[in-house]
Amino acid sequence: MGETYDAVVVGAGPAGSAAALVMAKNNLKVCLLERGETPGSKNMFGGTVYRLPTAELVPAFWEQAPLERPVVTEELWFLDDVSAVKFGFTALQFARPPYNKFTALRPAFDRWFADLAVRAGAKLYTSTLVQDIHWEKVGLTGRRAAGVVLEDGQVIEANVVILAEGAAAFLTQKAGLRRSIPPSQLVLYAREVLALPAATIEERFHLDPGEGAVLGFVGFPAGGIIGKGGIWTNRESVSIMVGGYVNQLQAAGYSLPALLVRFKAHPLIQRLIGGAESLEYQAHIIPKGGFDNIPQLVAPGILVAGDAALMISGRRGSDLALLTGQYAGEAVVQAHAKRDFSVATLSAYERRIQESFFLSDIKASRHAHTYYATHSDADLLLTKALNSTMLEFFRVDMETHKEKRQRIITKLKSMQSPAKTLRDLWAGLNNWGVF
Numbered sequence: 001m002g003e004t005y006d007a008v009v010v011g012a013g014p015a016g017s018a019a020a021l022v023m024a025k026n027n028l029k030v031c032l033l034e035r036g037e038t039p040g041s042k043n044m045f046g047g048t049v050y051r052l053p054t055a056e057l058v059p060a061f062w063e064q065a066p067l068e069r070p071v072v073t074e075e076l077w078f079l080d081d082v083s084a085v086k087f088g089f090t091a092l093q094f095a096r097p098p099y100n101k102f103t104a105l106r107p108a109f110d111r112w113f114a115d116l117a118v119r120a121g122a123k124l125y126t127s128t129l130v131q132d133i134h135w136e137k138v139g140l141t142g143r144r145a146a147g148v149v150l151e152d153g154q155v156i157e158a159n160v161v162i163l164a165e166g167a168a169a170f171l172t173q174k175a176g177l178r179r180s181i182p183p184s185q186l187v188l189y190a191r192e193v194l195a196l197p198a199a200t201i202e203e204r205f206h207l208d209p210g211e212g213a214v215l216g217f218v219g220f221p222a223g224g225i226i227g228k229g230g231i232w233t234n235r236e237s238v239s240i241m242v243g244g245y246v247n248q249l250q251a252a253g254y255s256l257p258a259l260l261v262r263f264k265a266h267p268l269i270q271r272l273i274g275g276a277e278s279l280e281y282q283a284h285i286i287p288k289g290g291f292d293n294i295p296q297l298v299a300p301g302i303l304v305a306g307d308a309a310l311m312i313s314g315r316r317g318s319d320l321a322l323l324t325g326q327y328a329g330e331a332v333v334q335a336h337a338k339r340d341f342s343v344a345t346l347s348a349y350e351r352r353i354q355e356s357f358f359l360s361d362i363k364a365s366r367h368a369h370t371y372y373a374t375h376s377d378a379d380l381l382l383t384k385a386l387n388s389t390m391l392e393f394f395r396v397d398m399e400t401h402k403e404k405r406q407r408i409i410t411k412l413k414s415m416q417s418p419a420k421t422l423r424d425l426w427a428g429l430n431n432w433g434v435f
Contacts (some may be wrong), residue, residue: 008147011028016306019136045318053319074214080219133148134145160303169308185288187246188283192279201238239280294307300342323358
C-alpha cells in the first residue's frame with residue numbers, strides 16, 4: 001500500500017466511491033480507503049437510491065445494481081395513538097424505465113458501487129483506519145495535504161486527499177475545516193430491517209409484484225419531540241427507522257431502541273409489519289446543521305464531500321453525497337491535467353457546489369432548526385390537530401354541517417392558534433423536505 005497516488009479517498013460510501021470512479025475512469029492513480037470490513041458495512045440509510053443523480057455517473061445503473069424495488073407510492077402519515085391522517089401519491093409509470101427512485105440496502109449497494117471504481121482502476125483497501133492527514137510544509141508557515149497517515153503509522157502519499165468520511169468527519173474537524181456540531185443540530189436514528197415475504201409486503205402496502213413504497217411518519221414515532229419515522233419496502237424485507245434531535249432525546253430521557261419498539265407496536269404499524277422477523281439493527285447520527293455549519297470545502301490538497309460536507313437537504317442525502325463526490329473527482333481530474341493542485345484550481349469543486357440546486361435548498365431552510373429549538377411541540381400539536389379535525393369530520397352524528405364545522409373550529413382553537421398551526425406546518429415542510 002505504501003505507494004504514491006494521484007489521489008487518496010477516505011470513505012467508500014456514495015461520495016467516496018463516486019469520486020474514485022470519476023478519477024479512475026480518467027486514468028488517475030487512486031487509492032480508496034474504507035474503515036469497515038466491506039463498503040457499506042458501517043453505513044446506514046432508510047434507504048433510497050435516486051435514479052437521475054445516479055444515472056449521471058452510471059447510465060442505466062438499474063440494469064446491474066443490487067436494488068430492491070422501484071418506488072411507486074409515497075405517503076406521509078400524521079400518526080396519532082390510534083389514528084392517522086395520510087397524504088400520498090402513487091405513480092405507476094415509476095415502476096418502469098426510466099424510473100424515479102429505488103429502495104436499496106446499503107451493504108449491497110455500496111459494495112457494488114465501490115467495485116465499479118475498482119474495475120475502473122482504483123485500489124480499494126478495507127478495514128483501514130485513517131488516523132490523520134499527512135502534511136507537507138509550504139513556505140515558512142503554510143502546509144498542504146500530501147496524503148494520509150494510517151492507524152499503524154504507515155503513510156500513503158498523494159497529490160490530493162478527498163475526505164468522504166461520513167457525518168462524524170473526524171479528519172475534517174482535525175484539519176480545522178469543520179467545527180463541532182452541537183447536539184441540537186444532530187439527529188440520531190435507529191433502524192431495523194425486518195424480514196417479510198414479498199407477497200405479504202405487496203398485499204399490505206397495496207403494491208403489484210416488484211413495486212415499492214416509502215412511508216414517512218411524524219407525531220407518534222418521536223414521542224412528543226421533534227423527530228420522524230419511516231418504512232421502506234425491500235424485496236423480502238422492510239426497513240423501519242425512527243429518530244429525533246439528540247438534545248431533545250437527552251432532555252426527555254428517551255431511549256432510542258425503546259422508541260423504535262414503541263413505534264413498531266403501534267396498531268396501524270403492526271398491520272404493516274406484523275409477524276416480521278428482525279434481521280439487523282443499527283443506529284446512526286446525521287448532522288442537520290444546515291447551511292450555516294457547512295465546512296470549508298477546499299483547502300491546500302484537500303476536498304470535503306458527502307455527509308462530511310453536510311450536504312444534506314431534507315430527506316435527500318445519499319444522492320447529494322454521490323453528486324458531491326462526482327464534482328470533487330472532476331475537480332481533481334482537472335487539476336491533474338493542469339498539474340496544478342493549488343486551492344485556486346481545486347476551488348472549481350466549491351464553485352460547482354455553490355451553483356448546485358441542492359445548496360440553494362439547504363440555504364433556503366437554514367433557519368428551520370432554530371424554529372424547532374423553541375417549538376419542540378410542533379410535530380405533536382400538528383398531528384393532534386389534524387387527527388382531531390378528521391375524527392370530527394368523519395364521525396357520523398346528529399348535527400347540522402354548520403354546527404359540526406363550528407365545533408371543529410372551536411376545538412382547534414383550544415389546542416393552539418390557527419396561525420401557529422400554519423407556521424408549524426410550514427416549518428415541518430422546510431425541515432423534512434416533502435416528508
